[in-house]
Amino acid sequence: MENMSIQELQHIITEDLFFFEKDPKADLAKQDSIHSAEVEKPKTLPKTVHLPGATPPKEELKPEPLLVRGKFEKGILVLHEEARLKPEVMEMLVNMINAVGHSMNEVGMLSSAELEGRTLAELYDLNAHIVLKFGRLKHPINALPASDYQVHTEKETEYLFADALTTISEDKALKGKLWNTLKVLFNISKK
Secondary structure (H helix, E strand, O other): OOOOOHHHHOOOOOOOOOOOOOOOOHHHHHHHHHHHHHHOOOOOOOOOOOOOOOOOOOOOOOOOOOOOEOOOOOOEEEEEOOOOOOHHHHHHHHHHHHHOOOOHHHEEEEEHHHHOOOOHHHHHOOOOOEEEEEOOOOOHHHHOOOOEOOEEEEOOEEEEEEOOHHHHHOOHHHHHHHHHHHHHHOOOOOO
């Protein structure tokens, strides 16, 4: 190994190597210089030698942006507790969106599972104008000071928090409560 060249050693040793020249007189003066070496800082750092084939430092991985289901044309975002909405619950949601004068093309949807581990900043990056949150979500949006079935406005976004869509679909009183709040949110007057 002592007769190997640097090119041959690079295949065996993968860490950075540093070479320091040794001064033969340094051994004699070592005892005297121990005290002064503690006081003085080195003026230059040793050169770092990068060997070809060595792996570069890993870059921090950025999470993928949130992928909203739907066309999300008008910035209406529906956040729901359920992983998948049953057909009858989806039909209720479509009817509800149509009743407030919008279509499902204007809506984007995210489930609690899709939001888990994501930050509030990532949700804000979607630039939703209206956020309808149904049920419990594992997300920091729960920290907003919004009461259930009340419209909450923060900056340029309006929020409506309500029970889970499945729960609302099974309870006529909750449907009525949601409808009354949606009329306020979407500025729908009685005809």
